[in-house]
Amino acid sequence: MDRPPADIWKEFERNVVSHSAAHHIVAIAELLESRGYARVSDVAKTLNITRGSASLTLKALKQRGFVEEDENRFLRLSEVGESIARAILGKRVLIRRFFTNVLGVPEKTAEVDSCKIEHLVGTGTMRRLDHYLRFLESQDRAVQSFKEAWRSFSASIEEDAPEAPARSPAMGTDAQADLPIDA
Amino acid sequence: MDRPPADIWKEFERNVVSHSAAHHIVAIAELLESRGYARVSDVAKTLNITRGSASLTLKALKQRGFVEEDENRFLRLSEVGESIARAILGKRVLIRRFFTNVLGVPEKTAEVDSCKIEHLVGTGTMRRLDHYLRFLESQDRAVQSFKEAWRSFSASIEEDAPEAPARSPAMGTDAQADLPIDA
DNA sequence: AGCATTTGATCGGTATGCCAAACACTGGTT
DNA sequence: AACCAGTGTTTGGCATACCGATCAAATGCT
Known part of the structure; x- marks a missing residue:
């Protein structure tokens, strides 16, 4: 009675x-930034796909x-x-910052996770995350003691939480097998 | 010199x-919960796809x-x-809670965004988000004044931020056209 | 000049994931 | 018995997105 x-x-x-497509665009932006040029092959190399694939996708773009x-x-x-590239990169940066600076997620994990979802999260949501992070980085005294408290709180939990928890079997042929948190 | x-x-x-696939599985879980049974057609109806599509996807599952x-x-x-369903639903709930309770994202937006990324975020990251939310819901005094401060901070920004900001042109034939935040 | 490499495009092939349409099977009506 | 609505499968079509192989054109080296 609630399936809307x-x-x-x-x-x-x-x-x-x-x-x-997002990554093709971002790749071009990054190549232009770092080398000053970007050709089909460069994009392909960057993304580790064949030139044929890049050619096709770029044609569509x-x-x-x-x-x-x-x-x-x-x-x-x-x-x-360019505005798409900026948007995606901006989102990625925000999400990464949240994962690493606030949640304390390891660099690598933060990178993978943010790269997965960067282009999917709405702009409104990201604007709010932006504000939240700005707030957390402000000098407000309430924020300072909050962060203090959070640090010790999370430290007390972290103790027995191996980041790579020796995966169990099952889960078929798939790769990483991430899921199960049973929250 | 940094493309890793x-x-x-x-x-x-x-x-x-x-x-x-995630949504097929979750659909089954929710149908079992709410009606006690789930057939191919029910899943199809829930997801608003044809029985043919559901039949195929479920065969693979x-x-x-x-x-x-x-x-x-x-x-x-x-x-x-079942553990997959629990994991995904758990993640969705966590993300939604963060979006609505912490960032103040509107219900609808939070639902859409969390549904997009729920199955993509790693378990470790989610476990940390879980802790963070628990912490924010604790009675710690530092947390209380922090939330107070955040409320007034975000309120002061919210003022001129229409949630549906009268989209600009361009952006081709695509649907919603979300991106551009230029963060 | 002559051959090799690089580059970009194109053409099947694979896999996912959706649709619409056709089909078979079931159970309830009449 | 005849019919029909509901259910599940299969088939062909489309779109995305990758691969590998092939090809033409430009570029490079000797």
């Missing part, structure tokens, strides 16, 4: 860009107007493409 | 279950040993399937 519109779960695919091409095959980001 | 293993971004697909079938076509979850 029922289609919320499909919102997963209704994003501006897919996970794959060109058609959608996110990526543009030089007369010499050099890739650029359009206005929109 | 380069394959982190592919972790996206290396999950125990896909987004779709049976083969992987997450879902089992009655002699009368009634679906159950295996041990593993």
Whole structure:
């Protein structure tokens, strides 16, 4: 008696860009930043996929107007493409900061987790997370003693919590097998 | 000189279950909970997909040993399937709680966002979020004044922040067009 | 100039995940 | 017995997203 519109779960695919496309765009942005140029091959190398795959995906991104091409095959980001890249990178940074600085998640884990969800979380939610983190980084006295208290609280729990808890069997052929928290 | 293993971004697909599969499993769990039974059609109705699609996906989940079938076509979850369902639901609840209770994200947004990422976030990260939320719900005096301070801080920002900010043009044929936060 | 490499595109092939349509099977009505 | 609604499966189609193989064009080396 509460299964509402029922289609919320499909919102997963209704994003501006897919996970794959997001990383193609971000790769271009990072390549331009670090090397000054980005070609199809460079994107492919960065993402560890074949040139053929990158070529195809980038063709679609060109058609959608996110990526543009030089007369010499050099890739650029359009206005929109750049704002997408900025948005995704901004979200990633925020999420990582939250995971590592607030929750105390290990670097590596934070990177993987943030990279998985960066393009999926809504802008409104991220704006709020941004404010929250700003607040936590302010000099407010209440914040200071709060962080103090949280540090000792989490330390007291951490003690017997191995980060890589010697996985159990079962779980089929799959890779990492992450789930089970039974919260 | 910093593109590390380069394959982190592919972790996206290396999950125990896909987004779709996750929701099939959760649907079964919720149907069993609310009605006491779950058939292929019920799952399809719940997820708003055709019976054909559900039939196919559930067949795969049976083969992987997450879902089992009655002699009368009634679906159950295996041990593993149930732990997956619990894990996902647990994660969803945690994330929603964080979004709504801490960040102050509107209900609807929190539901959509948490449903998008629930199956993607690692267990270790979620365990830490769990602790954090528990801490925030404790009676610690530092926590109390912190929450007080955060409320007024966020209220002072909220003022001119319409939750549905009259989207701009561009952004092609896509649906919601969420991104741009330019953080 | 001549051959090798790099680059980008294209073409099957695979896998997921959705749809619509066709089919078979069941149980209840009439 | 005839019918029909509900259920589950199968099939073909589409879209995404990867692979490997092949190909043309540009570039590089000797």
